[in-house]
Amino acid sequence: MTKAKRKRLIYNLITFALVIAAFIILQSMIANKMISRSLKGQLVPICAWIVMAVSLNLVIGFSGELSLGHAGFMSVGAYTGAIISGWLLQVYEVQDTTLRLVLAMVAGGLIAGIAGVLIGIPVLRLRGDYLAIVTLAFGEIIRSLVNVLYVGVADGKLHFSFLNKNMPAGVSMLVDGAKGAVKIKPVATFTAGFVLILITLVVVLNLVNSRAGRAIQATRDNRIAAESMGVPVTKYKMMAFVTAAVLAGMAGALYGLNSSTVIPTQFTFNQSINVLVFVVLGGLGNVLGSVVSATLLTVLPEVLRAFADYRMLVYAIVLILVMVFTNNPTIRAFADRLFAPVKAIFRRSKKKTAGGDAQ
Amino acid sequence: MSQLPKKHRSDTKMVPVPSHSIVPERDVNEIPVLETRHLGIEFGGLKAVDDFNLTIGKTEIAGLIGPNGAGKTTVFNMLTKVYEPTTGAVLINGKDLHGMSIVQASKLGIARTFQNIRLFDKMTVEENVRIGLHNQIKYDMFSGIFRLPRYWKQERKQHEKAMELLDIFGMQDLADEEAGSLPYGAQRRLEIVRALATDPKLLLLDEPAAGMNPKETEELMENIAKIRDQFQIAILLIEHDMSLVMGVCEGICVLNFGKVIAKGTADEIQANPVVIEAYLGKKKEG
Numbered sequence: 001m002t003k004a005k006r007k008r009l010i011y012n013l014i015t016f017a018l019v020i021a022a023f024i025i026l027q028s029m030i031a032n033k034m035i036s037r038s039l040k041g042q043l044v045p046i047c048a049w050i051v052m053a054v055s056l057n058l059v060i061g062f063s064g065e066l067s068l069g070h071a072g073f074m075s076v077g078a079y080t081g082a083i084i085s086g087w088l089l090q091v092y093e094v095q096d097t098t099l100r101l102v103l104a105m106v107a108g109g110l111i112a113g114i115a116g117v118l119i120g121i122p123v124l125r126l127r128g129d130y131l132a133i134v135t136l137a138f139g140e141i142i143r144s145l146v147n148v149l150y151v152g153v154a155d156g157k158l159h160f161s162f163l164n165k166n167m168p169a170g171v172s173m174l175v176d177g178a179k180g181a182v183k184i185k186p187v188a189t190f191t192a193g194f195v196l197i198l199i200t201l202v203v204v205l206n207l208v209n210s211r212a213g214r215a216i217q218a219t220r221d222n223r224i225a226a227e228s229m230g231v232p233v234t235k236y237k238m239m240a241f242v243t244a245a246v247l248a249g250m251a252g253a254l255y256g257l258n259s260s261t262v263i264p265t266q267f268t269f270n271q272s273i274n275v276l277v278f279v280v281l282g283g284l285g286n287v288l289g290s291v292v293s294a295t296l297l298t299v300l301p302e303v304l305r306a307f308a309d310y311r312m313l314v315y316a317i318v319l320i321l322v323m324v325f326t327n328n329p330t331i332r333a334f335a336d337r338l339f340a341p342v343k344a345i346f347r348r349s350k351k352k353t354a355g356g357d358a359q
Numbered sequence: 360m361s362q363l364p365k366k367h368r369s370d371t372k373m374v375p376v377p378s379h380s381i382v383p384e385r386d387v388n389e390i391p392v393l394e395t396r397h398l399g400i401e402f403g404g405l406k407a408v409d410d411f412n413l414t415i416g417k418t419e420i421a422g423l424i425g426p427n428g429a430g431k432t433t434v435f436n437m438l439t440k441v442y443e444p445t446t447g448a449v450l451i452n453g454k455d456l457h458g459m460s461i462v463q464a465s466k467l468g469i470a471r472t473f474q475n476i477r478l479f480d481k482m483t484v485e486e487n488v489r490i491g492l493h494n495q496i497k498y499d500m501f502s503g504i505f506r507l508p509r510y511w512k513q514e515r516k517q518h519e520k521a522m523e524l525l526d527i528f529g530m531q532d533l534a535d536e537e538a539g540s541l542p543y544g545a546q547r548r549l550e551i552v553r554a555l556a557t558d559p560k561l562l563l564l565d566e567p568a569a570g571m572n573p574k575e576t577e578e579l580m581e582n583i584a585k586i587r588d589q590f591q592i593a594i595l596l597i598e599h600d601m602s603l604v605m606g607v608c609e610g611i612c613v614l615n616f617g618k619v620i621a622k623g624t625a626d627e628i629q630a631n632p633v634v635i636e637a638y639l640g641k642k643k644e645g
Contacts, residue, residue: 004483004535203504210503210510211493211517214482218490221479228439230465230494230557239500285481 012205015288019201023194030190038302046298047193048074048255051200053278053294054287055247058204060276061285062213063240064220065124066132068272069139073245075146075267076115077108077252082181082262083151083158084108084253086174089185090153097187104187105196105253112249115142116242124237139272147264151175180263181256188258196254197291200247204287207243216240281322371609373624378414380622381610386416390453392468392561392593393438398447399617400437407433408617411447415561415610420587421595422608424628426637430617431597432474435563439471440464452560466494468560472550472567474597480539484530484549487538488521491556496520524552527589528582543570548579555586562586564596568603576600580607605629613637 026043029035056070081104088094088103119138126134150161152171159167164177175181207213215236218226227233256262278297282289300318304311325331373381378394391414398411408430415421423431436442438449440461449456451467459467470491479487498513525531528548533541538549547567554562567583568576580603587594598604604611605625613621613628615637621628628634 002485002535004485206504206506207500210500211489211498211513212500212503214486214489215493217482217486218479221481222477224441224461225473225477225479226490227461228441228465228471229490229553230462231490232462 008209011288012209015201015205015291016198018288019194019197019291023190026190038305039299042299042302043190044188044193044258045255046295047190047197048251048258049275049278049298050197050291050294051247051251051254052275053282053290054197054200054204055244055251056275057279057282057285057287057290058207058240058247059244060279061283062208062220063216063237065237065241066128067135067241067244068132068269068276069119069135069137069142070244070248070275071267071269071271072139072142073112073115073248074252074255074271075142075262075264076112077105077249078256078262078267079146079149079175079181079252080111080249081105081108081253081256082184083174085187085257086181086184087153087158090172091156091158097185098189098192101187101189101192101254101257104257105192105250108253108256109246109250112252113242113246115249116245117238120238120241120245124234124241136269136272139267139269143264143267146175146180147178149175150177178264180261180266182261184257184260184262186258186260188254193254196250199250201287201291203243203247212236212239277319281319281326283326371624373610376414379412380414381624382414382416383419383609386418389417391415391450392417392419392452393595394450394453395438396448396450398434398437398444398449400433400442401445406617408437408614411614411617411619413612413619413622415593415595417560417593418587418591419593420583420607420609421593422604422611423595423597423614424599424601424604424611425614425620429614431614432565433617434614435471435565435597438464438563439469465557468558469563470554470557470559470561471563472547472554472565474565474569476543476546476550478538478546478549478553480537482538483534484525484536484538484541485518485521485534487549487553488524488556489517491524491553492517492520493557495556495558521556524556527555527586528552544572544575547571551582551586555590560592562592562594564594564598566597566599568598568600573602576603579603583607 026035030040052070052074056067059065059067084107085100085104088100094100123131123134123138148162150164150167150173152159152167152173154168154171159171161167173182208217215226215231216239218229218231219233219236223233278294279290281297282291282293301311301315304314307314325335372384374384374387375381376387378396382391393413393415395411395413399409400407411434423434425431433442437444440456440459451469454467456464456467479490496513496517498509501507502509522531522534525534530545530548530552533545538546541549547570551564551567568579571579583594583596584607596608608625611623611625611628612619613634620637621631621634623631
């Protein structure tokens with residue numbers, strides 16, 4: 001095995017190990033009632049935001065396109081999930097919550113993927129800033145559309161409309177315009193979120209370390225050179241964009257089915273920017289970084305609730321400090337010098353164990 | 360070593376072909392790998408290249424020279440479909456490139472390096488070569504994601520092929536290095552390896568010796584000849600280093616202000632008064 005491959009394998013193993021370890025620890029904490037109520041309520045959203053961050057990293061970090069409409073795909077998934085789950089319950093009387101959740105997440109991913117294809121066709125012909133602006137616009141269009149979407153079940157049938165008055169009498173509403181998806185039976189579980197994270201990690205990490213993933217990264221590093229080597233750039237940008245949309249849709253379904261209502265204003269431009277912050281903070285192209293930063297930045301505002309009025313201020317300062325510390329070369333060099341003795345100890349002990357292995 | 364250029368200067372007999380060009384005698388009965396007919400491009404009314412005709416034999420090493428701004432790289436960009444020519448036609452192995460994309464041109468067997476190096480900086484050396492193998496050793500996205508047997512088989516094939524290609528320049532040791540961190544000369548060599556990985560019929564080299572020292576240039580010259588012999592492909596190179604051009608090229612085409620001013624063998628070009636004038640200027644009368 002080559003050096004680069006081994007390094008990558010270790011990185012992937014650490015990523016999986018950390019996620020699995022965190023899950024086991026949290027599960028045992030839940031079993032022993034060692035976890036606060038508010039944190040417990042945050043577990044499923046954290047899973048959803050991790051999936052959002054990792055999938056957006058595929059678009060921004062690996063295919064190099066700045067997409068500002070990622071929350072749009074999440075809302076497509078959330079609404080689809082709520083509709084499918086409600087429809088299965090009311091029309092087919094599916095009582096199995098796991099089955100409803102899985103079908104809702106699959107459907108959410110599918111519909112978000114279709115939205116990704118439709119949006120990707122015009123958008124991926126653009127480059128740089130233009131692409132960013134247009135994805136932003138599409139995110140807002142999706143939000144505006146669901147704002148006037150009415151879906152209800154009557155006589156065992158689903159009814160869709162963009163006008164409230166088109167709904168038949170005696171309808172049981174699933175989506176009620178600006179009020180959002182209503183009367184959702186929350187079926188999302190932490191375990192489902194954990195499984196979704198694992199699926200996301202497998203898909204993204206395996207994809208980027210394959211032929212298609214290398215093509216995606218080549219289009220990022222140099223478009224003309226990639227085309228000259230016979231790599232169809234638009235195809236691979238589309239592949240990254242749609243894969244990310246599918247994962248965001250599944251995360252959206254999970255997120256939506258965690259509460260009793262989903263309203264359109266939950267998926268504004270601000271949320272897209274939030275996910276972007278997770279990705280940039282964790283490092284472009286750094287999947288483990290996305291996982292960690294999405295977790296910390298979702299928990300942080302809750303932890304800071306004690307400071308009430310100042311919490312957004314503290315949040316912003318933390319953000320700025322982390323960005324400076326991780327990206328400023330001078331400060332990084334300083335930190336490297338600071339930690340050099342610690343690293344030396346590690347290296348020595350590593351050598352020792354390596355020697356031990358050889359004997 | 361000092362007579363190396365002489366050794367490489369081909370004693371190939373060049374024969375004229377109907378398209379006002381010359382090709383090596385051994386290639387005369389084959390379909391020429393490249394034929395351009397009245398190729399021209401305008402940028403906002405300015406004719407950057409005009410009436411460019413060139414035929415290259417199946418295994419020829421040809422040179423395209425000319426003063427700065429003569430339009431040499433523009434010709435390369437038209438041959439690889441980065442630019443769409445305003446007039447004329449490009450034929451690769453007798454197939455017209457009209458209306459094709461860069462990717463389609465690449466699939467027809469045309470590969471290039473760039474004057475301003477365009478590697479995939481953040482990827483490793485081996486990965487750069489594997490991008491060149493993109494259309495040679497394939498498997499689909501799902502085999503990759505789910506690590507199906509096809510993935511392992513094709514990945515191994517890609518690795519072996521990439522190493523074999525890197526061996527041309529003795530670069531196997533650098534396989535795991537980040538391409539952007541390589542020294543300049545190695546980056547230029549990697550570009551050639553990456554282009555070769557696409558299994559081209561015609562390899563276009565845009566100033567391959569730029570920034571290399573005389574020793575590196577000499578090695579490069581040997582390697583260009585070696586590549587042609589080993590892969591039996593045609594090579595067209597743009598170069599300002601005349602020792603390289605005169606040493607390795609069989610047919611040379613001189614471009615000035617977008618027009619071909621001379622074609623011929625190294626000896627003919629060196630003796631051509633029009634070429635000397637283009638490079639050195641006209642002798643003042645009196």
